[in-house]
Amino acid sequence: MASTWFGASVKRKEDPAFLQGKGRYIDDIHLPGMLHAAFVRSPYAHAKVGRIDKDAALTMPGVHAVLTFADLPEPVRRQTLPLLVPHPALRQPFMPHALVKDEACYVGEPVACVIADSRYLAEDAADRVEVEYQPLPAVNDCRDALGEGAPLAHAGAESNVAARFPLRVGDADRAFSGAAHVFREKIYQHRGGPFFIECRGAIAQYDAAADSYLLHVSSQGSHRLKRCMLEMFDLGDHQVRVVTPDVGGGFGPKGAFYPEYVNIAVASRLTGRPVKWIEDRRENFLTTHQERDQYWDMEIAVEGNAKIIGVRGQLIHETGAYVPWGIVLPWITATTVPGPYVIPNFKLDVVSVFTNKIQTTPVRGAGRPEAVVTMERLMDRVARELKLDRAEVRRRNFIQPGQMPYNVGIIFRDGRPVTYDSGDYPACQAAALAASDYAGFGSRQAEARKAGRHLGIGISNAVEATGLGPYEGATARIATSGKIAVYTGATPQGQSHKTTLAQIAADQLGVDYNDVTVVTADTATISLGMGTFAARTAVNAGSSVHLAAKEVAAKAKKIAAGMMECMEDDLELDGGYVRLKSAPDVRKSFAEIAVRSIGTPGFSMAGGLAPGLEHTSYFTPEQSVYSNGTHVAEVEVDIETGAVRILRFTVAHDCGRVINPLIVDGQVVGGVAHGVGNALFERMVYDENAQPLTTHFGEYLLPLATDVPHVDLVHLETPSPLNPLGVKGAGEGGTIASIAAILSAVENALEPFGVTVAEAPISPQRIVELLGEHALGRTR
Amino acid sequence: MADTRNITVTVNGEAHSREVETRLTLADFLRHELNLTGTHVGCEHGVCGACTVLVGGTSARACLMLAVQCEGQEVVTVESLAAGGKLNPLQQAFQDHHGLQCGFCTPGILMTLTEFLREYPDPSEAEVRTALTGNLCRCTGYQAIVAATLDAAKRMRGGA
Numbered sequence: 009m010a011s012t013w014f015g016a017s018v019k020r021k022e023d024p025a026f027l028q029g030k031g032r033y034i035d036d037i038h039l040p041g042m043l044h045a046a047f048v049r050s051p052y053a054h055a056k057v058g059r060i061d062k063d064a065a066l067t068m069p070g071v072h073a074v075l076t077f078a079d080l081p082e083p084v085r086r087q088t089l090p091l092l093v094p095h096p097a098l099r100q101p102f103m104p105h106a107l108v109k110d111e112a113c114y115v116g117e118p119v120a121c122v123i124a125d126s127r128y129l130a131e132d133a134a135d136r137v138e139v140e141y142q143p144l145p146a147v148n149d150c151r152d153a154l155g156e157g158a159p160l161a162h163a164g165a166e167s168n169v170a171a172r173f174p175l176r177v178g179d180a181d182r183a184f185s186g187a188a189h190v191f192r193e194k195i196y197q198h199r200g201g202p203f204f205i206e207c208r209g210a211i212a213q214y215d216a217a218a219d220s221y222l223l224h225v226s227s228q229g230s231h232r233l234k235r236c237m238l239e240m241f242d243l244g245d246h247q248v249r250v251v252t253p254d255v256g257g258g259f260g261p262k263g264a265f266y267p268e269y270v271n272i273a274v275a276s277r278l279t280g281r282p283v284k285w286i287e288d289r290r291e292n293f294l295t296t297h298q299e300r301d302q303y304w305d306m307e308i309a310v311e312g313n314a315k316i317i318g319v320r321g322q323l324i325h326e327t328g329a330y331v332p333w334g335i336v337l338p339w340i341t342a343t344t345v346p347g348p349y350v351i352p353n354f355k356l357d358v359v360s361v362f363t364n365k366i367q368t369t370p371v372r373g374a375g376r377p378e379a380v381v382t383m384e385r386l387m388d389r390v391a392r393e394l395k396l397d398r399a400e401v402r403r404r405n406f407i408q409p410g411q412m413p414y415n416v417g418i419i420f421r422d423g424r425p426v427t428y429d430s431g432d433y434p435a436c437q438a439a440a441l442a443a444s445d446y447a448g449f450g451s452r453q454a455e456a457r458k459a460g461r462h463l464g465i466g467i468s469n470a471v472e473a474t475g476l477g478p479y480e481g482a483t484a485r486i487a488t489s490g491k492i493a494v495y496t497g498a499t500p501q502g503q504s505h506k507t508t509l510a511q512i513a514a515d516q517l518g519v520d521y522n523d524v525t526v527v528t529a530d531t532a533t534i535s536l537g538m539g540t541f542a543a544r545t546a547v548n549a550g551s552s553v554h555l556a557a558k559e560v561a562a563k564a565k566k567i568a569a570g571m572m573e574c575m576e577d578d579l580e581l582d583g584g585y586v587r588l589k590s591a592p593d594v595r596k597s598f599a600e601i602a603v604r605s606i607g608t609p610g611f612s613m614a615g616g617l618a619p620g621l622e623h624t625s626y627f628t629p630e631q632s633v634y635s636n637g638t639h640v641a642e643v644e645v646d647i648e649t650g651a652v653r654i655l656r657f658t659v660a661h662d663c664g665r666v667i668n669p670l671i672v673d674g675q676v677v678g679g680v681a682h683g684v685g686n687a688l689f690e691r692m693v694y695d696e697n698a699q700p701l702t703t704h705f706g707e708y709l710l711p712l713a714t715d716v717p718h719v720d721l722v723h724l725e726t727p728s729p730l731n732p733l734g735v736k737g738a739g740e741g742g743t744i745a746s747i748a749a750i751l752s753a754v755e756n757a758l759e760p761f762g763v764t765v766a767e768a769p770i771s772p773q774r775i776v777e778l779l780g781e782h783a784l785g786r787t788r
Numbered sequence: 789m790a791d792t793r794n795i796t797v798t799v800n801g802e803a804h805s806r807e808v809e810t811r812l813t814l815a816d817f818l819r820h821e822l823n824l825t826g827t828h829v830g831c832e833h834g835v836c837g838a839c840t841v842l843v844g845g846t847s848a849r850a851c852l853m854l855a856v857q858c859e860g861q862e863v864v865t866v867e868s869l870a871a872g873g874k875l876n877p878l879q880q881a882f883q884d885h886h887g888l889q890c891g892f893c894t895p896g897i898l899m900t901l902t903e904f905l906r907e908y909p910d911p912s913e914a915e916v917r918t919a920l921t922g923n924l925c926r927c928t929g930y931q932a933i934v935a936a937t938l939d940a941a942k943r944m945r946g947g948a
C-alpha cells in the first residue's frame with residue numbers, strides 16, 4: 009500500500025472554521041421557535057423531596073411549562089436512566105430517574121425543569137418553584153461510608169457498598185510470607201472533573217408528524233445516546249436521531265447519558281417546539297461526572313535485589329450517588345496496577361462505595377493514572393529502602409520485549425486476559441532518561457542546593473490498554489458526483505478525526521486528504537457506533553475506514569475494468585480516476601464509475617456486484633492494544649510557599665504507528681497538562697454534608713500556561729500486530745503517567761526533610777504542612 | 789417587566805441598533821442577538837477567557853460586561869480576523885502549529901493575543917505564557933499555542 013498521507017503531519021481540516029469563529033457547537037445552533045430550559049436542583053446532598061409548588065413559576069412571563077417527576081410520560085417515569093455496563097459484581101445498581109422521584113441523592117440532582125422563551129426567563133421562573141425538602145443524613149467520605157452505623161447514601165439500601173470484586177494472580181499471601189522485604193504504603197487520590205471548556209448542552213426537537221425526536225447534543229457518542237433515548241421512551245429505531253455537532257472537549261464524562269436530555273425531549277413534545285438546554289459552569293461543577301476519591305492500602309514484597317515477588321492490598325473507590333458505568337472505573341484502575349513490571353503474585357480487593365456526591369465515571373485516563381501513581385509510589389519506596397537508584401529498581405523489574413505477547417494473568421474490562429501485544433519497556437525508559445539527562449541530574453540538584461534551591465526528579469512508567477472494542481464502523485462512499493464521503497459513529501471532541509480518518513481513506517483511494525469529507529456522529533448516516541473515548545478511535549474507526557476505503561477502491565477497479573475492458577491488475581487509482589498503469593491517459597473518473605455502480609433503471613447489475621460505490625466496515629478488535637510510556641519530571645519546590653515549578657518534562661512514548669505526528673504530539677502534551685492539574689491543583693472539595701465548596705474556577709484551579717511546562721517528546725514505534733494499521737491509542741497516555749512522575753519529583757526534592765508524598769493532588773498548602781517545622785523555621 | 793434600553797454598538801465595523809434588556813450580557817448580545825457565535829462562553833464568571841473580545845481596542849470579558857455598557861462602543865470579535873476569508877498570520881500560525889484541538893477556547897485566545905502582539909511584537913516565551921494566563925485551554929497544554937504565537941510574531945514582524 010502506498011502511504012502518502014498516513015504518517016504525514018498534515019494540517020487539520022477542522023481548523024479554518026474554528027479559527028474564524030465558524031465552528032458549530034451546540035449553543036451555536038438556533039432552531040426556529042426554540043424554547044429554553046433551566047433546572048431546579050436539589051440544594052441538599054441527601055433529602056426527601058415532598059410537595060412541589062409550580063404555580064408561581066407558571067404565571068411568570070414567557071414560561072411555557074414546568075416539569076416534575078409526576079409530569080413525565082409513563083415510560084420515563086417507569087425507568088431509571090440506563091446502566092450502560094452491567095456487571096454481576098454490582099450488588100446495588102442504583103441509577104437516577106430523569107427527575108427526582110422522592111429522594112435527592114446529590115447536590116444538583118434535577119428536581120424540576122422549567123421551559124421558557126429564554127434562558128434568562130427560565131432561570132427567573134426556576135427560582136420561583138417551591139420545593140419541600142426534608143434533609144437526610146449525607147455520606148461525604150467513602151471510607152466513613154463503610155463504617156458501622158454510617159448513614160446510607162440511599163434510604164433503604166442494604167449498605168453503601170455498590171460492588172466488591174477481587175483480582176488475583178498467583179498466591180500473594182504465600183509470596184509475602186517468604187519475602188526478604190515488605191513495604192506498606194497508604195495512598196489517597198483524587199482527580200476532580202473533566203472541565204472541558206464548553207459545558208454540556210443539548211437541543212431536542214420533536215416532530216409530531218413522524219412521531220420522532222431529533223437530539224442535537226454535545227457528546228462523545230451519538231449512537232449510545234440514541235440507544236438510551238430509545239429505552240427511556242420505548243421507541244423504535246426510526247423514532248430517534250442523535251447528532252453531535254462540534255464538541256468543545258469531552259474527556260470522558262460527555263460520553264454519559266444525563267437526565268437533562270430526557271427532560272428537554274419530554275418538553276419538546278409537550279410544547280411542540282424545539283427546546284435547548286445549555287449547562288452553565290455552576291451546574292457543570294455540580295452535575296457533570298467527576299473522577300474522585302480512591303484510598304489505597306498496599307504492600308509490595310521484594311527480594312533482596314529489589315525484584316518484585318508480589319503486590320497486594322485494597323482499594324476503596326468512591327462511585328458517588330449512582331453507577332452509570334457500573335464498575336468500569338475501578339476495574340480499569342485495578343487492572344492497570346501491574347503496568348510494565350513482572351509481578352508474579354498480585355492480589356487486590358476492590359470495593360466501590362456510594363456517597364451523596366455526583367457520580368464518578370472515567371475522566372481522561374479513566375482510573376489508570378491512579379493505578380500508575382500507586383505502583384510507582386511503591387517502586388520509589390523500594391528504591392529508597394534498599395538505597396538503590398529509582399530507575400535501576402524499575403529496570404530490574406521490566407517485562408522484556410522477548411516476553412511479548414505477555415499475559416499479566418488478570419482479566420481486563422474488555423473481558424479478555426490482560427495480554428500486552430507489543431512494546432519495549434526497557435528501551436522506552438532508557439530513551440526518556442537519556443532525553444531528560446537523568447544522569448546529570450545529581451549535579452544539577454547539588455548545585456541548586458548550594459543556592460538553597462530544592463530540585464527533584466521523578467520517573468514513572470505506564471502501560472495503557474487502548475483501542476477497546478467492541479467496534480467502530482465506517483462507511484466510505486463515492487457519490488455519483490465523484491465526491492468522497494466517510495461516515496462514522498466516532499465522535500470527536502478535539503481529536504481531529506476529520507483529518508486523520510481522511511488521511512487513512514485518501515491513501516486507499518489515491519486522492520488528496522482534502523478530497524475526503526468525514527462526517528461524524530450522526531445516527532442517520534451509519535447504523536451502529538460506540539463513540540470516542542478510551543483512546544479507541546484510531547484503532548477501531550481508523551481500521552474500519554481503512555478496510556472500507558480499500559473495498560471501495562477494489563470495487564472501483566472492478567467496475568472500471570469492465571468499462572475499459574482490461575484487467576483489474578492493470579489499473580491504479582489516482583487523483584479521482586481509475587487509470588491504466590501503462591497509459592495514464594486511459595482512465596475513468598470516479599463520477600463515471602459511481603454512476604455505473606448504481607445501475608441503470610430496468611437493467612440488471614453487471615457481474616453480481618452489490619450496488620453503489622460504497623462499503624461499510626466494522627472493525628472488531630480481538631482485544632485491547634497496549635501503548636506505553638515513560639515520563640520524567642524535574643521540579644523545583646519552594647520550601648517556604650510550597651509552590652512547585654516544573655522545570656523540565658520528558659515523555660518517551662510508544663503508541664504504535666502514528667497517523668499524524670503533529671496531532672499525536674498535541675494529544676500527548678495536552679494529556680500531560682491534564683496530569684499537571686491532577687498532580688498539583690485540581691480538587692473538588694465537599695463539606696461534611698457533601699455540599700460542594702469549589703464551584704467556580706476561582707476555587708477549583710485548572711493549570712495555566714505558566715503552570716504547564718514545555719514537554720520534550722521522544723517517539724518509539726512498536727506497531728501493534730492486532731490491527732491492519734499497526735496503531736495504538738494516543739489520547740490518554742500523556743495524562744496517565746504524568747501525575748506519578750510529578751509526585752515522585754516533589755518527594756525527591758523534599759528528601760532532605762524526610763517528607764514522603766502519598767497523595768494527589770499535592771497542593772502548596774499541603775507541602776508546607778508536610779514540611780512542618782522545616783518550613784516554619786524559615787518563614788518565622 | 790424587564791428593564792430595557794435602546795443601544796447602538798459597532799461590531800466589526802458594522803453598527804447594530806437593538807432594544808435589549810439591561811441584564812443582557814455582551815456575550816449573549818453578540819451570540820444570540822447578532823448571531824456572531826464565534827465568541828464562546830465557557831464559565832460566565834470571568835476566568836476562562838473564552839468570551840474575550842476587544843472593546844474600544846482593549847480586551848474584555850464579554851461574559852462580565854453588559855450589552856448596555858457597550859452603547860456607542862466599537863467591539864471587535866474573532867469573526868473579523870480573517871479578512872476576505874484568508875486566515876491572518878496569527879490564525880495561520882495556529883493551524884500550522886496545531887495550536888487548537890477542540891477549538892472552543894480558540895476565539896478568546898486569538899483575541900487576547902491580537903491585543904498582546906500589538907503591544908509586544910517581539911515577545912519572549914515567558915511573556916507569551918504570562919499573556920495566556922487569562923485564558924484556559926483544557927486540550928492543548930498551551931505548548932503549541934505558545935509556539936504558534938512566537939511564530940506569528942515573527943511572521944508579522946517580517947510583514948508576512
Ligand code: FES
Pocket residue numbers: 828829830831832833834835836837838839840849850851852
Ligand atoms: S465565559 Fe467569560 S471568562 Fe469564561
Ligand code: FES
Pocket residue numbers: 205256257502887888889890891892893894924925926927928
Ligand atoms: S483547544 Fe480545547 S480548550 Fe483549547
